[in-house]
Amino acid sequence: MNAQTSSSIPPQALAGIKVIELGQLIAGPFAGKTLADFGAEVIKIEPPANEAGPGGDPLRQWRMLHQGTSVWWQVQSRNKQSVVLDLRTDEGREAVRHLIDEADVVIENFKPGTMEKWGLGFDELSRSNPGLIMLRISGYGQTGPYRERPGFAVVAEAMGGMRYLNAEPGRVPVRAGVSLGDTLAALHGVIGVLLALQARHASVSEAAPKGRGQVVDVALYEAVFNCMESLLPEYSAFGAVRQPAGSALPGIAPSNAYPCADGMVVIGGNGDSIFKRLMIAIGRTDLSADAELATNPGRVKRVGEIDEAIGAWTAKRPVGEVVDVLNAVSVPVGRIYSARDIAEDPHYQAREMIVPVTTHDGLTVQVPGVIPKLSATPGLITRRAPTLGEDTERVLGRRRS
Structure with missing residues (x-):
């Protein structure tokens, strides 16, 4: 064109x-x-x-x-x-x-x-x-x-x-x-x-x-x-000053970047049903069945544990496999694109x-x-x-x- x-x-x-x-x-x-x-x-x-x-x-x-x-x-x-x-x-x-x-x-x-x-x-x-x-x-x-x-x-x-x-x-x-x-x-x-x-x-x-x-x-x-989303309301209501969190999204879990065998992916597993599908896909049925993790507040409390489980699974697999597996079960996932990736997509x-x-x-x-x-x-x-x-x-x- x-x-x-x-x-x-x-x-x-x-x-x-x-x-x-x-x-x-x-x-x-x-x-x-x-x-x-x-x-x-x-x-x-x-x-x-x-x-x-x-x-x-x-x-x-x-x-x-x-x-x-x-x-x-x-x-x-x-x-x-x-x-x-x-x-x-x-x-x-x-x-x-x-x-x-x-x-x-x-x-x-x-x-x-x-x-x-x-x-x-x-x-x-x-x-x-x-x-x-x-x-x-x-x-x-x-x-x-x-x-x-x-x-x-x-x-x-x-x-x-x-x-x-x-x-x-x-x-x-x-x-x-x-x-x-x-x-x-x-x-x-x-x-x-x-x-x-x-x-x-x-x-x-x-x-x-x-x-x-x-x-x-x-x-x-x-x-x-x-x-800036909830930045000011959280401060005015609770005196909370939101702090840097790298690639994570504080208060919403899990949503982060994870290492793969040949690169990185981003995964947004923060919907309740999405989280269950994600945990089943990575072989952590124990977490998918955990009642405390069924909703976001419980997942936020244990976000470190969840991120560790996801990262352990992604680290053993190439980016392409991670993307294919999670797309197949409707979990939002994506590779991190460079200009070359965009131009060829x-x-x-x-x-x-x-x-x-x-x-x-x-x-x-x-x-x-x-x-x-x-x-x-x-x-x-x-x-x-x-x-x-x-x-x-x-x-x-x-x-x-």
Whole structure:
């Protein structure tokens, strides 16, 4: 599957929605990418080259490059158009203001106050475009005592509670290996934009023929914190400070990673009936019949004993055998995938989650497919990521006409 031509594109959920993306790097652009995948017209504004650098979103230069451009760029900026404007100049700000006047959504992830400094704050923009929705992603949000602090995902993950838990007991906390704080903020931002579009539709009236827009304010640390499950309720109710537990899931048993003869697997045997099937499969009928272990509270009390029994069984078998045996009795189990495992997995292929795209200079790159899967208005990859300023003349010329 490659990028589809316009003649083969089925109806898309966000067709007719116009987005101006002013953000850079990960959070704002990931939100823009997600909206673009479902048919929104996303015009990405990028800075021009100058004596300080090559211009464009810095992500173009991040990680592994092909002929000077990151292959990551093919994921983050697919389905978008690239327009070069210098927002530090009056001319650049005037041009982008005209584009925003015609837009439904503007995305920005600058430090709070930057857009206002440029004369592009929501109050000013909404005077000429009352239906405008502005997604603002920042480290700490647009209000509060920390609003002006610089915020990256690594800090948000720490402040949001994730980094504290992401460690082996007694060891230094580690990061997940990807910028989860940015991605979680982007997804919360997309949810906010969709809610605001619905609210705008519901507010259409004679006085507001396009409906009323609003600001969607997303803080990186809040997006992380929102995913921390029982962390705060347990502290507020019992004074319990949840501690790192490595690959286990405290309070839910058994759920852990276990050594095999040639690698590792993860097993989730924490459902009551699942636990019984798991214990029978590993030859521990004594544990499957133990009344105390019939429900989760009893298993939590004896999780060490249970993990030891499972680990003793997996350690004598290769990963493939463990996976086959447990799948056969409907116990959730999985190998720990590397990039190679993902690329070669038939289920990923069947679900169209491995999609080849061709860059402007002919390199074929596999990128993640589109999610979620919509039956009637599916998301699609319709064009490769743009070169810097590829659409400037066409987009600005179209506006002037």
